[in-house]
Amino acid sequence: MSRPLDRIDLAILRTLQTDGRIPNAELAERVGLSASPCWQRVRRLEQEGYITGYGARFDQARLGASEIVIIEVTLDRHDDDILESFGNAMARIPEVLEVYLTTGEYDYLVKVAVNGTAGYEEFLRKKLYKVPGIRHSRSSFTLRCLKQVPAYIPPAAPGG
Incomplete structure (x- = not known):
């Protein structure tokens, strides 16, 4: 069973929402953690289903369906x-x-x-x-x- 999200979990989610490719060290710095606990939190958020995947956004017009x-x-x-x-x-x-x-x-x-x-x-x-x-x-x-x-x-x- 997952525990309630705290302010650091939410900060991790907000940061990943805007930059899913952010290096863990930079993510950790932004949310006020060291690298290892930050990495563990991200893995927990993935395992508990809060993070369901990562992806890229595309320019629909450049793809020919604007x-x-x-x-x-x-x-x-x-x-x-x-x-x-x-x-x-x-x-x-x-x-x-x-x-x-x-x-x-x-x-x-x-x-x-x-x-x-x-x-x-x-x-x-x-x-x-x-x-x-x-x-x-x-x-x-x-x-x-x-x-x-x-x-x-x-x-x-x-x-x-």
Whole structure:
């Protein structure tokens, strides 16, 4: 069982969120530890599942899919087979960046990267509309990303 996070754990997480490649010695200095205890804390945070992986961020425009589209999807039915089938289909489509099962008017929010309106039309015709069980979809092109962080890290608990 994991113990509650203290202020140093949270400082480690915040630092790694902005620079996942920071050398351990520099991380230790930033959070006020020596290298060995810092390394042990990072390993514990990994083992306890607070840190689930490390990755790089990419320039979507340089990769040839500069437009981000948010698609609201409503399914025909909501039985387990349709939900599982839809989830599996989304997992197989490379342009799909994120998928959220939601409450409200639509069943899912799907975040997709495409190359302009022509790329979006191709995505719709050749991929999304081929997925069985979709009753309705509504799309919005994003204009600009104002904030993008990989996770919310709550403030330290009082006395933590």
